[in-house]
Amino acid sequence: MKTRVISDDLLRGGREASLTRWKEHRGRYVDWCTVGFCILGALLVGITVLAIASMASAELANPAHLLEVATSSEVVGSILLTFAAGANAVLLLALFGTPLAYVLARARPSRFKGVVESIVDIPLILPHTVAGLLVYLLFMRRGWLGAPLSDIGLAFEDAYPGTVVAMLFVASPFYVNTVREGFEKVPVHLENVARTLGAGTFTTFRTVTLPLSLRHIYSGAVLAWGRAIGEFAGVVMIAYYPFIISTLIYYSFTTDGIQTSRSIGFAVILVSFGVFYLLRRMTRFVGRYDDRV
Amino acid sequence: MIAFDRVSLTLGSFSLKDVSLTIGKGDYYFVVGPSGAGKTVLLEAIAGLHSPGSGRILLRGEEITALPPERRGVALVYQDYSLFPNMTVSENVSYGLRVRGMRKGEARAGVAGLLERFGISHLADRYPGTLSGGEQQRVALARAVAVKPEILLLDEPLSALDPVTQEKFIEDLRRLHREEGLTIVQVSHSRRETHLLATRVGVIIDGSLVDEGEAEVVLNRPRSREVAAFVGVENILDGTVTANENGVATVDAGGRTFEAVTEAAAGEAVTLCIRADDVALAVGTDPSARKAMAGRVVSVVENGPVAEVKVDCGVILTAVLTRRSARDLSLVPGTPVTLSVRATAVHVIRG
Secondary structure, X not given: OHHHHHHHXXXXXXXXXXXXXXXXXXXXXXXXXXXXXXXXXXXXHHHHHHHHHHHHHHHHOOHHHHHHHHOOHHHHHHHHHHHHHHHHHHHHHHHHHHHHHHHHHHOOOOHHHHHHHHHHHHHHHOOHHHHHHHHHHHHOOOOOOHHHHHHOOOOOOXXXXXHHHHHHHHHHHHHHHHHHHHHHHOOHHHHHHHHHOOOOHHHHHHXXXXXXXXXXXXXXXXXXXXXXXXXXXXXXXXXXOOOOHHHHHHHHHHHOOHHHHHHHHHHHHHHHHHHHHHHHHHHHHOOHHHHHO | OEEEEEEEEEEOOEEEEEEEEEEOOOOEEEEEOOOOOOHHHHHHHXXXXXXXXXXXXXXXXXXXXXXXXXXXXXXXXXXXXXXXOOOXXXXXXXXXHHOOOOOHHHHHHHHHHHHHHOOOHHHOOOOHHHOXXXXXXXXXXXXXXXXXXXXXXXXXXXXXXXXXXXXXXXXHHHHHHHHHOOEEEEEEOOHHHHHHHOOEEEEEEOOEEEEEEEHHHHHHOOOOHHHHHHHOOOEEEEEEEEEEEOOEEEEEXXXXXXXXXXXXXXXXXXXXXXXXXXXXXXXXXXXXXXXXXXXEEEEEEEEOOEEEEEEEEOEEEEEEEEHHHHHHOOOOOOOEEEEEEOHHHOEEEEO
């Protein structure tokens, strides 16, 4: 905290003023623990900044190439496809994951609940290739679910539904766990009161629990979406085509070489950063009542 | 109105054991007991929020053990008020009407009179997070009353309020009970509230209903030593009956003899309960007074308008005087005094 105050002063004030302020601060108590933590933390942030900087310096040296690659229909289409598939997965998660999260939040601790919780977390602990295999084996043309579904015309192998289902699988724990945390924060007393006032279970959920958990649902959705659009190994096993962005970058890296893949990568960084910044900014308009619960 | 028939229920560390009780229409029923005794669980069981492991709950003579809370006509107010933070005061109060299908404008108009009555009209568009404890409590009560319940359940509604607000709220509750003819069940561990409001009292200790009945009886003639200690009988003495003449027993307790109205026979071990305001205190030693006990003041504790005076006269007895008279008598530790207790003021617990 203290270091921030100092640097703010240095940046804001005139040079002279800041110098005297700097002197005023000297000799004051310095919290070395916080300073140490800040230095260690800065190293971690530094790696990310350095990596992006090294990529940016190369890309910004040749903006024409960057622009050409970034605006090619292949890249634009792939980014849109990835974002759409991610959003699609999140929609499905909202539909199926929200009820699950609620049940987990309200169920009393039991062995069965523990088992369900572990199953929900499985995608978190598996190597992504294993997750991909699991999805592939279940949804491939001869898979337990893939076979009957392909009979009614829903094919997963190398198709959009395959991408969505793989994203859904790997992103589900992020959504379910975050939303569940939100539901747990809503006091049961509020629900009890609503019930005695005449609201049924679903009305109570809709009018009390859900509005008070909106912030968690929103951040769960953003987290899950971020996780979904970043997936590679899980998706590539069942749906190599159509190219999602990570597959496209990998393909380009192995065939066209480093220059093209780097340009695509940089374009993705810019777009993702922009989108996530916007999504985060929007959080402040969602479910402000959470804090008062 | 409400009847529990041997209800047992376990909920984490709280439990009810074989509780049978009857709450009549129009009763102001107090459920008292130490913290963690299962009082709130009992309230929630009446509301239908927990289903009992065994036993039956009857409402208006019909079994409702499996009826969901929204169909019981019972409103609940928690100690923490539990206002919906995402709704304004007006929306909170009209919530019950809204979920019954009333339109927003209609519901708002419907509760306007109620807000007026509880003195919260000026808060109608505020959110609960911005209200004081007393205001929140009023909103919670108005919200519960808005659905016109037959039974109002209150879970320690006064414990989080400052003394001045408490007084006002007790007045509100008393009026509500009198004017609406509501059946009110209130959980409390405050003796004062119980004395002020209750018509009937049930005492729960460790999940069991250990005493139940008219407030006057439970508070002044408790059934067991445990209950006596809980309802705040100041003087509880163990003794033995030495003689009994026509229902007036002489009891020896710690070297002092007391007369009490009881059927207990000579030789029987009994517990004596004497309320502090039944102990008469006079300064000085007055050998002429029959059955008077001489002793010395041990301590004088002023508590609002009254003073509790502890006197050592072989046994320690507590007497209560107005603060004014305690000062007029200039009682200090060591002052010699004489105590006397009427035989009819001594309640005897047998066995």
